[in-house]
Amino acid sequence: MNFSYVNPTKIQFGQGQISSIKELIPQDQKVLVMYGGGSIKKNGVYQQVSDALSGHQWIEFSGVEPNPTAEHLDKAVAVCKAESIEFIIAVGGGSVIDGAKYIAAAACYDGDGWDILVGKHAVDKALPIGAILTLPATGSESNSGAVITKASTRDKLSFLNPLVQPKFAVMDPDVMKTLPERQLINGLVDAWVHVCEQYLTTAAGNMVQDGYAETLLKNLLTLGRDYENHDNDQWRANLMWTANQALNGLIGAGAAHDWATHMIGHELTALYHVDHARSLAIVQPSLLRNQSVNKQQKIKQMGINVFGFTDNENLVDQTIDAMEAFYKSLGVSTQLTEMEHKGTKAEAIDVIIKQLEKHGMVALGESKAITLDVSRAILEDAVA
């Protein structure tokens, strides 16, 4: 258990916290406010941001789409350069915040921003970012990672760099009041899988990391099972803080990491526009069944400590079945349907495998056990 860990993002958690950004952004810096489809204009968040920035010089960039594309974000990069932007405020969920990270790094680079994603440019400078979270899910508000899509080639890739980690993250649970049900549930599933990627591995014996991961999973299970009562302050606050903790680096410090579900899931989203969280629910149960021998100790531990099962000879299957049943209970499908991939199952699997190969995803998982052949076997069950 050796690691280096720090999380320098200042968390401003609670109702009414958006106004605090005025003290968190240097008075003399010119700000770009980024957001998505405009829901923040309906739910009052835009007004709160605007009020807080009344003493600042700022412009805005809207229309950041889910699974943001480099093509669209490059327009904001050009704005940052032309307008000499010094600080970026991302108002949104993971897509807007990930987009802000790309823009922050690309705005300090003379070449093509996509170079960052393919490893041709190592980020050495970035504009500072502040995040105002409107959708708890990805943890992007206090980590250094971003996932960006190139629309023209359907490549969905990620990069990690401490320079793009937000300086602060405002987490006001009230912003969740107007979220569509689908997004709320996607966030819950996304956070669940984030924990699993850092917990359901071959590693054993890390008592803090495992115990924290089990806490977050139990929270998500409780909140999901209590979904019908989600319209209250405590439910919202607990989901928001749980989803943040799921991917702020803490439970993953010194732990083994899998992320194979994410890597395969990214291809489904890039190819077929499946929601990110749904792509994970499609891949994960099949992947866990495929890897159930390698991961058996941890899956059993999860069955006992998270689901409350007693030890028995079917515990591994019982636990994976319970996870799949949990997704289905939330209305989240666990197979890629024919309507989504528009062709035969065999054709769809071939296309996905080709993209994985193109992106170098040929030995995934904490023990690099998931080769392309293994991914193919996983997809046999995941694709209808």
Place this chain on the structure above:
Amino acid sequence: MNFSYVNPTKIQFGQGQISSIKELIPQDQKVLVMYGGGSIKKNGVYQQVSDALSGHQWIEFSGVEPNPTAEHLDKAVAVCKAESIEFIIAVGGGSVIDGAKYIAAAACYDGDGWDILVGKHAVDKALPIGAILTLPATGSESNSGAVITKASTRDKLSFLNPLVQPKFAVMDPDVMKTLPERQLINGLVDAWVHVCEQYLTTAAGNMVQDGYAETLLKNLLTLGRDYENHDNDQWRANLMWTANQALNGLIGAGAAHDWATHMIGHELTALYHVDHARSLAIVQPSLLRNQSVNKQQKIKQMGINVFGFTDNENLVDQTIDAMEAFYKSLGVSTQLTEMEHKGTKAEAIDVIIKQLEKHGMVALGESKAITLDVSRAILEDAVA
């Protein structure tokens, strides 16, 4: 659940990490290395620090005692001023690190350092500190608090300031190999009570904070019960990381805080030189029995989630008894003995109450329910 939280201390965790400090201290800064009684010269830690600092200009200050006194620390303050020290490395446990915090702040102040403890000087500048932890217990390596004693008046007071929080904390579990048993067990008990102070309150419904706190308590219970097998890497790493998490601000963010056990315990240490951890074990069971109506919901939750008890009408008593039995199983007494306070019980209680009154500790606990009369009632059971 409203809070602001950030922990900017960079954690370097694992075997062999002491050497990493050379990259963490600016090359041109003059360093003061502080330590305690010299055990670090026997266990190799001093040599590792010395090797890592071979490119730096540095001097040392040793002899920092447990429950460090302002009188002794002021000598180091004078050294810092005379030698224009720019960075402090604290090599030790909570006493050395707390001492470093006092020195770091007092060295940037023209008046008497004790002014910081009595609130006459608000810290506005401090030398940067790096911590090399040799005794997992207080969490001081990655928080902003310090407890300092004035020997002449037997005042033991605390201060909190983000400017004195260590820039980095090296946590190499190997340093624990040569720790005396008493210190190892004190650390375990200290961490346990730190969690309780932020968990056993009247607050309810914070799922992340409560779940994390229960994880840490379960870890400490498991490690304590497995104490005979403590001589292995995993045991050491788990205790070190658990004790850090117990007081790095995370489980306390957005939670209610008690700290009455600490405030009363500080008086026992200042008056009778009882080990800090032992002072807590003396006060806490009696305090919890006294406050068991106010805190009953959380004590029951602890009984079920930490000790694995089933709900029953004696659950509150059963849980407090189990905590007391846990301390005793580790050889830690839960009463202040006559030999320690040297006088009659009534006299000792009078002296302690007078000190509490002098220090303004007249309404302690998360609901300020612990008045001097309540403290007196608590001490009736805690003092033999």
